Amino acid sequence: MSFLSKQWAGVWCSSSVLDFDEGGYDESFDCRDNLGDRHRKFINNILKRYLKFCGHDKQKKLRLDKLRLHMTGYLLTEDTTIVVELLSCSFERNVKELDINLRPCRLFQRNWHEKKNYYCLSRTTFLDAKSITTLCLSYVRIKDIRNANDGPMDHISQLLPSLKRMCLKTVHFDKHALRYLICECPCIEYLSLTSCSFDDDREDALSMFYLSSYSLKFLEVKYCKATDIRVDETINLESFTFVSSKFLPVDNIILRNSHNLKHINIHAHYLEKLYVFESDRSLEATINTPNLNSVHFIGYLTSKISLKAPNLCKATILLWDFWDVQFPTAFNGAWKHLPVLARFLKEFGRSKNLDLIVADFKNVIFPTEFRSTSSCAILPGLNNNIALRVSNYLETDSDISELEDSLTWIAPSARISWGMPVVLDTKLSLSSPKVTLGSPSVPFEV
Numbered sequence: 001m002s003f004l005s006k007q008w009a010g011v012w013c014s015s016s017v018l019d020f021d022e023g024g025y026d027e028s029f030d031c032r033d034n035l036g037d038r039h040r041k042f043i044n045n046i047l048k049r050y051l052k053f054c055g056h057d058k059q060k061k062l063r064l065d066k067l068r069l070h071m072t073g074y075l076l077t078e079d080t081t082i083v084v085e086l087l088s089c090s091f092e093r094n095v096k097e098l099d100i101n102l103r104p105c106r107l108f109q110r111n112w113h114e115k116k117n118y119y120c121l122s123r124t125t126f127l128d129a130k131s132i133t134t135l136c137l138s139y140v141r142i143k144d145i146r147n148a149n150d151g152p153m154d155h156i157s158q159l160l161p162s163l164k165r166m167c168l169k170t171v172h173f174d175k176h177a178l179r180y181l182i183c184e185c186p187c188i189e190y191l192s193l194t195s196c197s198f199d200d201d202r203e204d205a206l207s208m209f210y211l212s213s214y215s216l217k218f219l220e221v222k223y224c225k226a227t228d229i230r231v232d233e234t235i236n237l238e239s240f241t242f243v244s245s246k247f248l249p250v251d252n253i254i255l256r257n258s259h260n261l262k263h264i265n266i267h268a269h270y271l272e273k274l275y276v277f278e279s280d281r282s283l284e285a286t287i288n289t290p291n292l293n294s295v296h297f298i299g300y301l302t303s304k305i306s307l308k309a310p311n312l313c314k315a316t317i318l319l320w321d322f323w324d325v326q327f328p329t330a331f332n333g334a335w336k337h338l339p340v341l342a343r344f345l346k347e348f349g350r351s352k353n354l355d356l357i358v359a360d361f362k363n364v365i366f367p368t369e370f371r372s373t374s375s376c377a378i379l380p381g382l383n384n385n386i387a388l389r390v391s392n393y394l395e396t397d398s399d400i401s402e403l404e405d406s407l408t409w410i411a412p413s414a415r416i417s418w419g420m421p422v423v424l425d426t427k428l429s430l431s432s433p434k435v436t437l438g439s440p441s442v443p444f445e446v
Contacts, residue, residue, distance in 0.1 A: 010053035019068040020046060039073035039105070047082050054089040064093035074102040074139070076117055083119060091128040096162075098129075101138035101169075118172060126159040126184070133162050138169040142177045145184060159184040169194045179210045189217045197225040213237075229253045237261050238280075244268040255279070278320075279303065295348070301340055307347045315348040318357040337363075338370055342378050345410070349379050354411070357389040361399065361418070364388065365406045382411040388418040 022042045067090045071079070083102065090098065102119045118141030126145065145159065163185045173181075173196065182188065191211075198209055209226035211219070212233045219231065222243040228251055229242065237258040242265070244250050249270040255261065256277040264276065264285035271289045275296045283303040287295075292309035294316070301321040321337070341364070348354060358364055379386070386407055394400050407416045 013050050013053040014062050016063055016065045021070045022072045043082060051085050062093060064090055064095045066097035067095050068099040070101040072103050073105040075105055094131040096131055097134040098132055099136040103139045130161055132160060134165045135163055136167040137171055141172045142181060143174045144177045144180060146180050158186055161186060163188055165190040167192045168196055171196045173198045175199045182211055182213050187215055189215060191216060192220040193224055194222045227251045232256045234258045239263040241265045242268060301344055305347045310350055312351040314353040315351040316355040338366055345378050349381055352384040354382055355387045359391050361390045361394060361403050365402050366409060371409055377409055377412050379411040383413040386411045386414040386416055
């Protein structure tokens with residue numbers, strides 16, 4: 001159209017949605033041969049032309065809803081300036097959605113994980129990104145964006161105050177970079193990470209993958225190179241998904257203080273330890289972990305857990321229900337919780353050892369009438385130990401006899417024991433108590 005009339009020149013640049021796509025990735029594409037001309041034409045004929053028109057004052061005032069930039073032949077030495085200018089122009093136009101994919105030329109594909117081949121995003125990059133609500137990044141490196149001169153963070157000074165959704169794919173994080181990037185997003189609700197990697201720091205395991213956010217609701221982590229996953233103080237988190245391939249070992253996953261967590265979906269071939277502390281009453285969890293060694297669960301009896309862990313060695317379970325002041329009426333009368341408890345414990349039937357923590361030993365006594373209605377024991381395959389931790393003492397021989405009979409019925413092949421009582425901190429509410437386990441065999445505190 002600009003050939004017909006100069007008035008049309010650059011009009012396309014004023015669009016509120018801009019999609020700059022170099023084209024499909026071609027394995028035969030090589031920056032060293034003539035096919036590299038395609039990439040140079042993409043830079044010169046499209047991106048540089050846009051930046052030329054974007055430099056006009058009138059253009060800067062136009063609203064930009066979305067910018068999408070996908071390269072398949074990115075060269076750090078030649079294209080960095082172009083990307084910097086595109087981001088700067090977009091921030092001036094108050095861009096809301098930003099999608100940047102800087103896939104490198106095949107010449108550097110094998111060595112992409114060398115830092116020198118990354119496009120690097122730093123604190124300076126995000127200084128003017130106040131308007132962004134959705135951010136998608138691929139094939140970039142994110143530095144630790146902390147400012148050494150900054151004091152405690154506040155909402156006014158945070159870099160991405162409007163961001164609600166972030167998708168990161170094949171992104172490399174410097175030490176602590178993910179943790180402090182999320183701290184700069186006070187409104188983020190959705191976070192997805194796929195095939196990301198993290199700088200290792202043996203002295204501080206939290207730098208591998210540590211995340212804390214009061215606003216985050218959905219977290220998805222797939223095929224990321226991190227052996228230690230820790231999600232803490234995510235009080236509004238509702239859904240957590242973790243997927244790892246057979247080639248990516250994972251030592252620990254810890255989900256802590258996520259009181260609204262309703263959905264957990266974990267598929268990790270080499271995961272060794274799983275900790276789920278304080279989730280929602282209506283939690284539904286699907287956990288497929290062939291090599292899981294131990295699981296620690298602190299939550300509610302009403303949680304629905306599907307656990308596929310054939311090599312599970314130890315399960316430690318603390319049930320909040322029995323400390324809840326509403327427990328007597330929660331299951332419509334005495335012993336009504338026993339069918340629910342039986343179904344809950346059966347999911348841990350592959351475990352060789354079980355530590356069960358409840359408020360009162362009577363909570364786990366299955367009377368003869370109930371046992372007669374069941375055709376088999378709850379945990380027939382548990383053949384090592386079943387240990388019970390309670391907050392009260394067994395005072396009479398009758399108490400001891402009833403508890404022994406019940407635990408023997410639950411796991412007839414296991415050795416039975418009960419340790420020192422659990423200490424309940426009365427300074428806190430009964431519905432959310434502090435529990436200290438008095439046996440050294442259960443080495444954690446809630």
